[in-house]
Amino acid sequence: MPRKIIPYNTSLKQFARKLRNDSTLGEVLLWNELKDKQMYGYDFHRQKPLLNYIVDLYCYELDLVIEIDGQYHSYEEISNADVLRDEELAAYDLVVLRFTEREVRKDMVNVLRTIENHILEHGAKGKK
Template structure:
């Protein structure tokens, strides 16, 4: 099956590169488990431009975005932007899994189990 190519705003490429070079601690921690096809053989990318957004982690084969929320995501306006981003990504067939930074730090195994569970469901 050919995977769908999702368009992106080319102006985001430089910002995505900057974000890759300045990752948060939670992104660095999760990336250790996603890079190099360690997650059930799937290829994940960091800071991937999609539509008018930059996804923190993206797997094209799974049509999956993984987002990590820090303290700024407690603000209502940030949550509204997240909701719109999720809706727009869903409109092109992309599922978003969202975790809080503190989950990555305190319960990484549950975060990984949730991602694995999504993959197992996807493969069925």
């Protein structure tokens, strides 16, 4: 499957590297479940620059972004900045799944089930 080219701000590369080294516990826990193509053979990347943003996790094969909202987010509502970001990513046909840091830490089974359901509904045909 050819990769869709999504532009990104190259000045974010170094900051993305720093974020990978300073990940939250939730990011580390979820990354450990998704890395090395453990989820149906799909390749996920963490702290990936896309457009003018750095997304927590990204799978180009699924056009999927996963965000783990932590201490800077309200657990009950998405900020206006998040809405704008999601709209800009959606313009490139990307889907954003959002989880809270608490969900990832305390309810990993359901987080993984949500990701799995997305893959089963939208994943590439024949990929298992």
